[in-house]
Amino acid sequence: MTHSSHAAVVTLTQITKGFDDGGQYHQVLNQLNLSIxxxxxxALTGPSGSGKSTLLNIIGGFEQADSGELSLLGNSTQRWGDAEWSAFRRRSLGVVFQQYNLLTPLxxxxxxxxxxxxxxxxxNDWCDYLVNKLGIAELTQRAVEQLSGGQQQRVAIARALAHRPALLLADxxxxxxxxxxxxEVMQLLVKLAADAGTSILMVTHSDTAAQYMTRRWHLEQGKIHE
Structure with a gap:
């Protein structure tokens, strides 16, 4: 898999996605053309149910678009199978969710x-840097279920950036x-992603959080307005 530093991290071309909702076809993404x-x-904002998480899931390969093309790091994903998706996620993708999804026995x-x-x-040294910046260096031997929500979210951010992925998806x-x-978490996330050279696509309802991003996409009725 080639990784050109100049290629867009994400390119969406004519991406369309819809769902059947009790016999009604409901289009959530309508021929989106976007790149990061x-x-x-x-920041990806928009009303509830507008398809923000769906768009994140398509970019991460967890859902498939109905039509259109997704390219990641200059590679078309059109013919990717499980092996290619796994390789991309392992090497180039970090994810942070609202539910921290930490591995509890660890x-x-x-x-x-x-x-x-x-x-x-x-x-490695980068991990040391992350835990120091995130203020969790004292907690590294602690079981994650003993941490507060804020501490767990910091661990989730460190984990998402540990391998310096090209792309971070945050919901x-x-x-x-x-x-x-x-x-505090937003300031750290932006700083550490910049240090890692990582692009961020973040779904948020919060105007405050959205302001930390350099661009803003607003998804409504299947279309993105920037």
């Missing part, structure tokens, strides 16, 4: 180095945090 360049950060350090272990790599990453904790 290396290092760009994009401690903090093992959660953070999990994506590295899939690549045959281990804890309401501050949804469960109070305003102060949310602001």
């Amino acid at each position: 360049l290396p290092g760009e950060t994009v 401690n903090v350090a093992d959660n953070i180095q999990f994506p590295l272990s899939l690549l045959g790599e281990r804890w 309401e990453p501050t949804g469960n945090l109070d305003a102060n904790a949310g602001d």
Whole structure:
């Protein structure tokens, strides 16, 4: 898989997706043409049910578009099977969800180095840098279920960026945090993603969180307005 530093991280060409809803066809994405360049950060806003999470899932390969083409790092995904998708996710994708999805039997350090272990790599200076910046260096041996929500979200961010992915997909990453904790997490997320050279596409309902991104896509009635 070639990875050109100049290729757009994500290119959507005429992407369309809809659902049958009790006999009614409901179009959520209508011929979207969009791209995200290396290092760009994009907030994705829009009313509930407008298809924001669907768009994230299509880019991550968790759902398929009905038509159109998705290219990632300059490679068309049209003929990708499970092996290609797995390789892309392992090497080039980080995800942060509102539910932190941490691996509960593992401690903090093992959660953070999990994506590295899939690549045959281990804890490194970058991991040290992440835990220090995120203020969780003292917690690395702690079981994740013993952490507060804010601490768990910081672990989730460290894990998502541990392998310095080209792309981070975030779905309401501050949804469960109070305003102060949310602001702090957003500042850290933007700073650390920039340090990693990672592009961000973040679904959010929060105007405050959206303002941390350099671009804003508003999805409504199947179309994106920037």
